[in-house]
Amino acid sequence: MTPIVRWILGALALSAPAFIALGVFAGNGGVAPSSAFLAALLIGLEGAKNFLTLYAQFNELLLYLMVPWTAVNLVDYYLVRFGNYHVPSFFTADGGIYGKYNPAALGCYALGIAVQIPFVATDLYTGPFARAIGGIDLSWIVGLVIVGPVYYFAARAWPALATVPESP
DSSP: OOHHHHHHHHHHHHHHHHHHHHHHHHTSTTHHHHHHHHHHHHHHHHHGGGHHHHHHHHHHHHHHHHHHHHHHHHHIIIIISTTOOOGGGGGSTTOGGGOSOOHHHHHHHHHHHHHHGGGOBOSSOBOHHHHHTTSOOOHHHHHHHHHHHHHHHHHHHSGGGGOOOOOO
């Protein structure tokens, strides 16, 4: 065990009482924070052996989750609402003029994740299209190209979703 690992383990061991105390004062008896802490500690110790591999896989997972959401956000900001948002509505419980959720955005997000799957190329899974082209991961391109236009037309089809507040 390297000195840095010993230092980190010592710091984590010293912080355990704080996590338990936080759980006690939060009303759950410290069971959830301390078990979450121990689970994270065990995963971290085991994962330390393959940190770079696991970190790369985690970043790939984030890519697959963020690309469709990025496409929705960019299209919404630049092509649907033109950067004109009613900011106070973001902080109301009922969503203000936008409502609690945007079904077109959520549907396009789910569609984006689904259409990426055949084009994914990772150590854990390689989709059929990615395998057919020699293991090249084109999923992020497919996610952007499909989700952007679909969300644009979905937002235009339901004008209530494309509500743009009047300028002051």
